[in-house]
Amino acid sequence: MRRFIFVLALTVFAAPRVCTADTPWPQFRGPQGDGIVSGRSVPLEFGEQSGVTWKTEVPGKAWSSPVIADGEIWATTAVEVFPSETERLELLKSAGIEEKKFKQLAVAKSIQLKLLVLDLKTGSLRETIELTQIDRPDPIHSLNSYASPTPVIDGGQIYCHFGTYGTFCIDRQSRDILWHRRLPLDHAVGPGSSPLIDQNRLILIQDGMERQYVAALDKKSGETLWETDRPQMDAPSGDQKKSYCTPIKITDPKGREQLICMGSQWIVAYQSETGEEIWKVRHGKGFSVVPRPVYSDGVVYFCTGFGKPQLWAVRVDGTGDVTDSHVMWTVRSGIPAKPSPILHDGLLYVIEDNGIASCFGAATGETVWKERIGGKYSASPLLVGDRIYLGSHEGDITVIATGREFQVLAENHLEGQIMASPAVVDGAMIWRTAEAFYRIDG
Template sequence: MKLRFPASNGMLAIAMLASTQLSTLFADSPWPQFRGVSGNGIVSDQSIPLQFGETDNVAWKTELPGKAWSSPVIADGVIWVTTAIENMPNEQERIELLKQKAIEAKKFKQVAIAKSISLKLLAVDLDTGKQLHTIELAEINAPDPIHTLNSYASPTPVIDGDHIYCHFGTFGTFCVNRTNRQIIWNRTLPLEHGVGPGSSPFVYRDRLVLIQDGMDRQYVTALDKTSGETVWETDRPELEAPSGEMKKSYCTPIAVTDKQGREQLICMGSQWIVAYAPSDGSEIWKAYHGKGFSVVPRPVYGDGVVYFCTGFGKPMLFAVNVEGSGDVTDTHVLWQVKKGIPAKPSPVLHDGLVYVIDDNGVASCFDAKNGDEVWKQRIGGKYSASPVLVGGHLLIGSHEGKVTLIQPGREGKIVAENEVDGQIMASPAIVNNALILRTDKALYRIEG
């Protein structure tokens, strides 16, 4: 662990607010971060239409510039999304750029690269779909390559009070005032992502928490959200891997308070899941999950147990009790499932059941107590976006633009299948009984 400067004020604030529920941190926003207020994709008090499409139950559709897989976040009647405007090379230029970046020829088809990118924050009116503002954040020349399935703007921003925090991995982190649209501060934390950025930022108390798991270095850091200064940074556990390729990861933190009253930042990574103290970044507990790497799914939590997927390699689903200390691999791992688990979409935990959609279109449901399979069925397509549970239905969007709604429970009945134009890579948002859906081409408001 590496402490950069004293965090006494932050520690005092955390102690005073220890009993506050996480959802109150985002009381001013109906959808402030990746996967909603609680970060788990569950909306209990709203509903959306079962049937919709390009001409059915679409209140408005707004085309968006650039390419980005970041999800929309919403506050005060405004939808905020990040994007990257790419200046793309021709084929000859592309090959030369990849050579300059020391990319192996056998990987040329797997990666994309731009000559330059323009990173932007867009504001869209929630009621009308009118684009209100474009905030220029940064111009990046000769950016690192990314995977062809990724974008230069994949991390989802987070809203906290008057500010919105936009993170683009190694390309920059920005605090923007939502009212006057001015950049308050920005930081550049260089990292070799390997296939581009993916981890979304997370606000906890007075901290902006970033998981920085690159090929070159793996660590978690907390920045002072008002100044952008580093409060603490903690190196990840030692990893056993032949190369940085199997050390990188792209997960987003969650926060829990255990039965002992300990506040935990749970940060999933390659090979290990680790819980850190928000005050100083000290390690509370860790569990080894195997050789999984490039982890994308965000963990979910309930009743003292964290459920998480282990990423690429051989994706598995784990359940770990959070009450331990130190290395809890042999003592607090409750169960694991080795088949039908996603490498990219996050799980949903609801009423004692864990739901997943794997990358190749197989939906599954498991008993949260023991990991037993409840049901499994193929719905087809390719998947990266994380499901949401809204209005008593599990909503799942595919690369092909197909949106499937499944009745949760022990039967797993498909109740509707819908389709929109474009590719769904971003996880959706729900507000005012409306589905805010982002494709690679446009932003939709869908409501009955």
């Protein structure tokens, strides 16, 4: 039995740097948290019969992205015990769900939350680390999973977050669980926010139905260092207050370190040491925000979530409520509710959930181009060199060129649904589908 050290009872965003061949992939969207890889090349064309170094099927269902370090791929999964249709309906009724919502929700009788370790070179499953079992978990959206947040690697530890179902610190060498916390939250449709490591703190966005707040845990012990409630919202119900975003860490032009935590109705920057609010902007009535913000040259760019998704650009050098003074521009149509944006060389690239790709000028928000690619999208795009890789629910991976002219460079396909964002290491891409992991080499 593994050693458990219990404490009473979401990834590093650093200054921009070039990713070299030996740079690990420690968090959601890579070393800088922005989905950009520099100084490397990966295959343009590939498929089930071409470019696949290995393919490894894994148990369970999870939309979390892989993280990689020291020749090992780490990924969470949730193994579900499925109910019969009669049991499913009874579970939904007992959870207090309105009957009109039954079709869009999934529920399990129980789930086993696990951490998988794969060999980067061979794809072999080295180990399965049992984390916890949850009986009668809450229902989730049929497009979500019980293991959607991406873990984060920090030195010899890896931190796995499952929202209301628990947060775990695991020693990567011994595979021991060093500490475990459970911070209950009503997600309504399942967990989604990935964690962030900021120095000695593990930052979690906890935007649920009944309460919305940001928390910092001591990464060594799991103890709570601070909690800060979100600004007051005027939504009619908790459904319009919940959110699923992942924070970023920046240093603004004044030298202030900021935790930028996007949420429903508001985006807020906090002091990382104390959790005190630095500035905030009211972005409207957007809710259930998923895309992770991106930052460059004193400006943060973010999508506003479900409802009518918009793209906003806000200067980060303010203090207090800067809604009327620091908003540079907004784009009010053609914006994704789930995939995160790419910011590169003064251009912003997005892929809408329904398969329309757009490019905007970062300085003014003007539309550079907009084209339909097709398919459905949840995974965030990946930029490697001058190519952007877009993975769809249908398993199609479209590669487009960066720049002011739209150009499709390749159309590839892998078997299975793509919901997780890809990783890059050692010149190889790691893709996760609903059933398997792939290593793609040139």
